[in-house]
Amino acid sequence: MSSIRFPAPDPAILARREEIVVGLARIVPPGCLVTGLDERRAFETDALTAYRSVPLAVVLPRSTQETAAVLRYCHGAGVKVTPRGAGTSLSGGAIPQEDSVVVALTKMTRVLDVDYANRVARVEAGVTNLGISDAVAADGFFYAPDPSSQLACTIGGNIGMNSGGAHCLKYGVTTNNVLGVTMVLIDGTIVEIGGDWLDAPGYDLLGLIVGHEGQLGIVTEATVRILRQAENARPVLFGFASSEAAGACVADIIAAGIVPVAIEFMDKLAIEICEAFARAGYPLDAGALLIVEVEGSEAEMDAQLRRIVAIAERHGVTTVRESKSAMETAAIWKGRKSAFGATGRVADYICMDGTAPLGQLARVLKRTDEIVRSYGLRVANVFHAGDGNMHPLIMYNVNDPAEQEKAEKAGEDILKFCVEVGGCLTGEHGVGVEKRDLMPRQFTVDDLAQQMRARAAFDETWLLNSAKVFPLEGRAA
Amino acid sequence: MIFAPHSEDELVDCVRTARARKSALRIVGGGTRQALGRPVAPPATLSTKNLAGVTLYEPGEMVVAARAGTPLADVESLVAAHDQMLPFAPMDHRRLLASAGASTIGAVAACAISGSRRISHGAARDSLIGVRFVNGLAQAIKSGGRVMKNVTGLDLVKLQAGAFGALGVLSEVTFKLLPRPESAATLVLRGLDDTRAVDALSRGLGSPFEVSGAAHLPAGVGAESARTLLRIENFADSVAYRLGELQKIVGAGEVLDDAATASLWCDIGDVAFFAGDGRVVWRVSTAPSRAPDFVRLAQRAGPLAHFYDWGGGLVWLAMSAEGDAGAGMVRAVVAQVGGHATLVRAPADVRARVDVFQPLPASVMRLQRALKASFDPDRLFNPGLMYDGV
Numbered sequence: 001m002s003s004i005r006f007p008a009p010d011p012a013i014l015a016r017r018e019e020i021v022v023g024l025a026r027i028v029p030p031g032c033l034v035t036g037l038d039e040r041r042a043f044e045t046d047a048l049t050a051y052r053s054v055p056l057a058v059v060l061p062r063s064t065q066e067t068a069a070v071l072r073y074c075h076g077a078g079v080k081v082t083p084r085g086a087g088t089s090l091s092g093g094a095i096p097q098e099d100s101v102v103v104a105l106t107k108m109t110r111v112l113d114v115d116y117a118n119r120v121a122r123v124e125a126g127v128t129n130l131g132i133s134d135a136v137a138a139d140g141f142f143y144a145p146d147p148s149s150q151l152a153c154t155i156g157g158n159i160g161m162n163s164g165g166a167h168c169l170k171y172g173v174t175t176n177n178v179l180g181v182t183m184v185l186i187d188g189t190i191v192e193i194g195g196d197w198l199d200a201p202g203y204d205l206l207g208l209i210v211g212h213e214g215q216l217g218i219v220t221e222a223t224v225r226i227l228r229q230a231e232n233a234r235p236v237l238f239g240f241a242s243s244e245a246a247g248a249c250v251a252d253i254i255a256a257g258i259v260p261v262a263i264e265f266m267d268k269l270a271i272e273i274c275e276a277f278a279r280a281g282y283p284l285d286a287g288a289l290l291i292v293e294v295e296g297s298e299a300e301m302d303a304q305l306r307r308i309v310a311i312a313e314r315h316g317v318t319t320v321r322e323s324k325s326a327m328e329t330a331a332i333w334k335g336r337k338s339a340f341g342a343t344g345r346v347a348d349y350i351c352m353d354g355t356a357p358l359g360q361l362a363r364v365l366k367r368t369d370e371i372v373r374s375y376g377l378r379v380a381n382v383f384h385a386g387d388g389n390m391h392p393l394i395m396y397n398v399n400d401p402a403e404q405e406k407a408e409k410a411g412e413d414i415l416k417f418c419v420e421v422g423g424c425l426t427g428e429h430g431v432g433v434e435k436r437d438l439m440p441r442q443f444t445v446d447d448l449a450q451q452m453r454a455r456a457a458f459d460e461t462w463l464l465n466s467a468k469v470f471p472l473e474g475r476a477a
Numbered sequence: 478m479i480f481a482p483h484s485e486d487e488l489v490d491c492v493r494t495a496r497a498r499k500s501a502l503r504i505v506g507g508g509t510r511q512a513l514g515r516p517v518a519p520p521a522t523l524s525t526k527n528l529a530g531v532t533l534y535e536p537g538e539m540v541v542a543a544r545a546g547t548p549l550a551d552v553e554s555l556v557a558a559h560d561q562m563l564p565f566a567p568m569d570h571r572r573l574l575a576s577a578g579a580s581t582i583g584a585v586a587a588c589a590i591s592g593s594r595r596i597s598h599g600a601a602r603d604s605l606i607g608v609r610f611v612n613g614l615a616q617a618i619k620s621g622g623r624v625m626k627n628v629t630g631l632d633l634v635k636l637q638a639g640a641f642g643a644l645g646v647l648s649e650v651t652f653k654l655l656p657r658p659e660s661a662a663t664l665v666l667r668g669l670d671d672t673r674a675v676d677a678l679s680r681g682l683g684s685p686f687e688v689s690g691a692a693h694l695p696a697g698v699g700a701e702s703a704r705t706l707l708r709i710e711n712f713a714d715s716v717a718y719r720l721g722e723l724q725k726i727v728g729a730g731e732v733l734d735d736a737a738t739a740s741l742w743c744d745i746g747d748v749a750f751f752a753g754d755g756r757v758v759w760r761v762s763t764a765p766s767r768a769p770d771f772v773r774l775a776q777r778a779g780p781l782a783h784f785y786d787w788g789g790g791l792v793w794l795a796m797s798a799e800g801d802a803g804a805g806m807v808r809a810v811v812a813q814v815g816g817h818a819t820l821v822r823a824p825a826d827v828r829a830r831v832d833v834f835q836p837l838p839a840s841v842m843r844l845q846r847a848l849k850a851s852f853d854p855d856r857l858f859n860p861g862l863m864y865d866g867v
């Protein structure tokens with residue numbers, strides 16, 4: 001069995017399952033309530049597939065009002081709730097507990113309003129990340145944070161995790177691009193935070209809500225910023241002999257006062273895996289690869305590239321290849337964005353998500369390799385280098401419990417090292433259950449207790465996604 | 478009584494003492510924004526002046542950390558020497574509030590002071606990536622850190638930004654930085670009315686040319702004729718190119734060079750146009766396209782001066798301090814148009830009588846109170862500064 005523990009389900013709640021299902025059926029029509037065992041299994045895990053547990057029931061509300069009625073019921077009945085978007089969380093954030101009801105927003109997928117004059121869009125929380133950009137693309141706009149899972153993941157999940165993406169170096173992550181939310185509290189109260197203006201009065205509740213991992217309430221609608229697309233964008237591939245050289249080059253680009261839209265990193269194994277999958281023309285002879293994207297007019301992109309190439313040359317760059325067509329650009333990004341999927345075709349993996357200070361990148365990469373090797377496993381590195389957010393993909397065999405444990409141990413060692421050098425446990429995937437028990441590595445008892453008290457200000461009863469984020473021992477009320 | 482601790486440990490001791498005596502604290506940094514908020518006079522003052530000094534500066538990582546009492550000017554000049562800047566260009570309140578002293582980096586974080594670059598580079602809260610603070614239980618707490626990407630645990634960093642000290646005394650703050658643009662210029666369109674001006678700003682901001690300042694100064698604000706302003710900051714070649722492209726979209730205008738751009742945007746960000754008179758000053762945040770409606774409705778109630786920043790989304794109003802200083806009218810119009818209003822400058826007796834910050838719906842106020850209790854159960858820090866009872 002795997003090493004992360006879920007709290008034991010409450011037998012009294014399990015025994016009341018039928019009554020609870022009946023209670024929910026009074027609120028939502030049959031098409032919005034999933035009760036059969038096989039159907040519920042579809043919700044037993046997320047993208048942290050090594051862990052799973054089947055919930056009591058799954059509700060698919062169609063509106064804020066319906067969500068409020070469901071939460072009011074669960075609150076009254078003392079039933080735990082697991083908020084869920086598309087279930088693509090890599091940290092187990094959306095994995096239910098057996099004694100919980102999953103509330104999944106996948107029926108709330110409308111783009112309610114697009115306002116170009118004010119550069120905002122109002123959407124329901126179940127709309128996909130890419131769905132927002134698609135809705136405004138014809139008019140030359142986009143929603144900036146672009147997680148690789150953007151085809152599937154929802155804006156509600158993005159808000160839950162404060163998700164990032166390849167282009168966040170320039171445009172910021174979710175928290176920098178959300179202006180308002182409608183959120184339902186556990187007792188069914190509907191609160192409106194922010195709006196289509198750029199700041200909100202009182203304490204910055206929105207700042208706390210983004211990244212809350214489903215613990216403060218259920219977000220049903222959001223107002224997000226939309227931005228005008230750049231005139232042109234051009235990704236360029238830079239091949240290096242070693243990861244160290246590529247890492248040092250990243251630090252020097254930033255130090256030179258150049259902030260490209262994206263700087264993505266792949267090591268040798270990641271290059272091979274992604275090239276085999278996407279045929280993007282990645283240099284197979286390189287020890288490490290950077291994808292650097294620049295934006296602007298043709299002349300502006302040329303000028304910025306000249307600066308970047310000069311820096312790369314100082315680090316012994318072996319290949320420089322610019323995209324020459326829209327098709328090439330698409331292939332280059334397809335390779336990067338399907339890195340996890342492509343790795344999944346080669347082996348089972350767990351994806352770590354620590355962040356390290358830029359100056360420590362090379363050191364952390366080296367140490368990552370040593371750690372994983374010491375457990376007799378392999379690792380591919382593909383990540384957002386411009387902001388130091390690493391993604392070692394530790395490969396193992398999911399059917400071999402001993403190997404799974406080794407992979408998890410290696411992951412832990414890597415994250416601890418990230419914290420040691422001044423970084424953090426998670427840059428964008430969230431704590432979930434996966435990193436829950438590592439929290440004391442980064443935070444003191446007092447730090448965690450303060451976070452838990454702030455959490456309890458929204459959900460005194462600890463019914464919302466309560467198996468996550470905070471170590472089970474020593475929880476403050 | 479004045480506490481002025483020299484270290485975070487001493488700060489913890491001060492708070493412990495205050496807690497034992499049940500004596501609330503007025504937290505003071507450089508004292509330039511003492512007239513911001515509801516007037517409160519707790520028995521003791523806690524000054525951050527001895528908590529000073531930059532603790533970390535890594536130009537290659539674009540990050541700076543400093544103890545809360547470090548003068549903002551020290552941080553700005555340190556990073557400027559490496560051609561870097563705080564992206565959000567915080568407003569300096571001294572001219573508007575006729576205050577003296579040196580603003581501190583901690584106060585910039587605590588009061589979430591953003592400037593004109595909010596529209597393109599984010600607010601103070603967006604650049605703030607780490608805090609250390611002492612809560613009302615006299616515990617030193619940290620949140621966030623020194624790396625740009627960090628979602629580990631609840632984001633108490635953002636919550637501290639704009640809490641005006643009510644959720645803890647900041648002891649150290651960490652900001653991310655950006656390279657200082659090589660060049661800047663401002664396009665000036667003359668003679669537009671408010672609606673056409675905001676429309677031009679929206680078209681500029683909806684262009685791919687990364688407008689980093691978008692303001693409209695009606696006739697009589699800083700000059701005789703109305704000026705609509707769009708700023709571009711970039712490499713010199715790009716500034717020239719983008720100004721040309723921008724004019725194809727919003728119309729031709731005159732161009733201000735680097736120096737003129739710097740001084741004009743300083744005046745806009747600091748609300749210098751309303752300095753040195755007896756009127757009260759309101760700050761209204763709304764959606765740009767509705768801002769001219771807001772002003773039109775407000776003007777029906779009586780004479781006022783106004784101008785727009787943030788592409789129209791930030792409206793500054795100056796009006797008579799008589800009666801309720803326009804509070805009833807401003808809040809009624811806000812309710813109609815959407816947004817919120819803060820009374821930024823007014824005599825203390827006015828700030829004692831009318832709500833300074835936007836009154837919140839009961840459901841949201843309940844959350845604010847619960848949060849206050851979770852950080853500062855004995856209401857030691859700046860009690861009542863933002864809202865009565867928190």
Ligand SMILES: Cc1cc2nc3c(=O)[nH]c(=O)nc-3n(C[C@H](O)[C@H](O)[C@H](O)COP(=O)(O)OP(=O)(O)OC[C@H]3O[C@@H](n4cnc5c(N)ncnc54)[C@H](O)[C@@H]3O)c2cc1C
Nearest residue numbers: 085086087088089093147148154156157160163164214219
């Ligand atoms: C192949 C792959 C690539 C990925 N790439 C990236 C990447 O580049 N960057 C990145 O940041 N992440 C990435 N992820 C992780 C994941 O996609 C994100 O965390 C995403 O935001 C999750 O969205 P979701 O809709 O799937 O939410 P879920 O996984 O269903 O839920 C995520 C969390 O949010 C909560 N939640 C969901 N909806 C709501 C709501 N409406 N109200 C309140 N709480 C809610 C859940 O309880 C849970 O804690 C990737 C995942 C995969 C599988």
